[in-house]
Amino acid sequence: MRTVSCKTYAKINLTLDVRGKNDDGYHEVEMVMQSVSLHDDLTVRLDTRGRCADSIRIRCNLPYVPRDERNTAYKAALLFFEQTGIENTGLFIDIVKRVPVAAGLAGGSANAAGVLHCLNRLCGRPLGRRELAELALRVGADVPFCLTGGTCVASGIGERLTPAPPMPRCHILIAKPPKSVKTREIYEAIDRCEIVRRPDTAAMLAALKSSDAAQVAQQCCNVMEEVTSARVPEILELERTFLRHGALCAVMSGSGPSVFGIFTDFEAAARARDEVKRRMRRTLCFLERPVQKFSPMG
Ligand SMILES: C[C@@](CO)(OP(=O)(O)O)[C@H](O)COP(=O)(O)OP(=O)(O)OC[C@H]1O[C@@H](n2ccc(N)nc2=O)[C@H](O)[C@@H]1O
């Protein structure tokens, strides 16, 4: 048996703009993405005795996450063996999930990126950065970012990544209401709506460069928020709660419905978390930090 483990970090979208639609139905985006300390634990084990050749077995602490070819980790492993021509002598993937599922936090994408990274290490690094990023994109639009991590501007459909100045030290409160939404449906709904306020990527980059959390917070903006909050009203309630407790901003991440708030004061963030836990019992809530240097490819 050979085993490699890693943490797979969630992301938030500090900004998210949808610029247009391609012929294949995917959308052109421009986003500033940030890894956060909220993570799953991933273990990848290869059975070198070949007793379970060709099998990919997944174990997960959440029973409702699919464990077959619908799982992003499974897809990533299959693509890795296909691309490298390396024989699968029997693969076991264990995922301990903390990142809420279907939340706009890219938990599944991060698991896929983690599997690519771990398998590449287990097999003597047959793939370079670019090849790994290409495989990542075949699993999903957010997976290339999850391989790189830190702070990045993402364009194209999310795969064109440019490193950005790191996020200043702060506390990030993340809350996930019980209801989930489908990313595809939110992108489709965006096509039908007029976007009133768009993020300013250049201004966000300047704010990041200033290392001032208040300036960064001022530039956080997500064009999907209006669409998703019409379906999940708790989003607005969470944002009001965060702001009442002194958040510098409260904005939805990705296609939602998770909301994040940026705080400089830990006690204020903890009070907001405690209120959410008390009043919105089915809402998951995590008090986290930005993460910069973890790159699984590093
Ligand atoms: C909205 C974002 C913002 O970071 O995040 P999440 O809400 O998923 O976290 C991403 O663009 C989500 O990326 P990801 O979840 O990896 O997307 P995929 O699995 O590739 O695609 C799911 C569906 O979303 C739509 N999609 C995705 C990306 C994109 N640039 N344009 C799209 O139109 C497509 O309809 C696709 O069928």
Ligand SMILES: Nc1ncnc2c1ncn2[C@@H]1O[C@H](COP(=O)(O)OP(=O)(O)O)[C@@H](O)[C@H]1O
């Ligand atoms: N490894 C995985 N972890 C979580 N969800 C997964 C995984 N593989 C497949 N899924 C499915 O993918 C969908 C989106 O999951 P997720 O990546 O958590 O969404 P998001 O990118 O919106 O945060 C869910 O419906 C879930 O059932």
